[in-house]
Amino acid sequence: VDLAPSEQTSPLLSAKRLSRSSGGKMFGVLLCKSPSQGIGYIKAFSGQFNRLWYVHGWVPPIQDAKAVQTAQEATEERIGEMSSQLVEIQESLRPLRSELRTISEHYRPRINKQIENNHQRRNLRQVERAQLSDETNIKRNAFLNKQSRTDKEALRNLRREYELALQPINDKLQRLQERSSELKRARKKLSSELSQHLLSTYELRNFRNETKPMRDVFQGDGMPTGTGDCCAPKLLQFASRHNLKPIGLAEFWIGTPKTEGRFDGEFYPSCHEKCTPIVGFMLCGLEEIPK
16 A cells, blocks of 8 residues: 555555545554564554455455455355346336326326216206206106216226226236345345355454454444454454564544544544454453563
8 A cells, every 4th residue: 555656556555546535544553562572563454445455564354355255256246136136127117107107197187077077967966956846856866866876887987997907017016016125135135144254254363362253252232344344453463463562553544534524644543333342352461461
C-alpha cells in the first residue's frame, strides 16, 4: 500500500482510491517488543484493501482467506444467479401490470357508468311508484321490479366480465410473485449460511497461546459483519502468533470522511461494536509476558 503513490505504484495498492466517494479506511500500527528485546512495529489496514486480503509488508487477516475464497465464490455465484432470476421476474411483471392497467382503464369507466345509470333509474322508479294509482299499481310495479332486476344483472355481468379478464393475468402475477418470494427466502438463507461459515473460520488467539472460535469469544448479541477484520484484532493476532509483546497501538483514518465522523489523518480508538467484545480475550496473558 503506497500512501504516496508514484508512477511505479500498482493501481491495486495506490492510496488514491481512499479519496474516492466510497470513503477512506482505518489503518493501525502496533509497537512491539520481540523476544530478543528489539523494538519494532507491525501495521494493518481494516478489512480488504482494494479487494485484497494479503499485501506484502502488512499483517494478514485472522481467517485463512485463501482457504475460504473458493467456497465463498461458489456461494456468491449462486446468490448472483438468484439475483439475476429476481431481476428477470421483475422484468416479466412489468408487462403484466401494464396489461392489468389497460383492462382496468377499459372496464372501470363502463362499470361506473352502469352504476350511475342504475342509480338514476332507481330514483325514477321510486318517483313513479309514489305516483301509481291502485288500478295500475300491481302491473306497473311488476314491470319496474323487472327493470330493477335487469339493471342489477347488467352490472353483475359487467363486473364478472371484468374479473374474468383479470383472472389469467392475476394468476400469472401470483405465480411470479410466489417464485420471487421463494428466491428471496433462499437467497437470504444462503447469505446467512455464508456469513456463518465465514465467521466459523475466525479462530482468535491470545498471549497464553489459547485459541477459540471468535463466535465463542464474542461478548454480546448479534455479531456485526466485519468483526475480526479491524486493525486491532489483526495486529494482536499477528503479535501473539509471533511472540511479539505489544507496547502501544495507534489507529487512524486515511481518506474521504465517512458519515459516522471519521476524518482524514485523525486517530480513533478501536470500535466498540466489533473490537471491544473480542480484544479482551485476545489480550489475556499479556501481563504474564516478562518485561
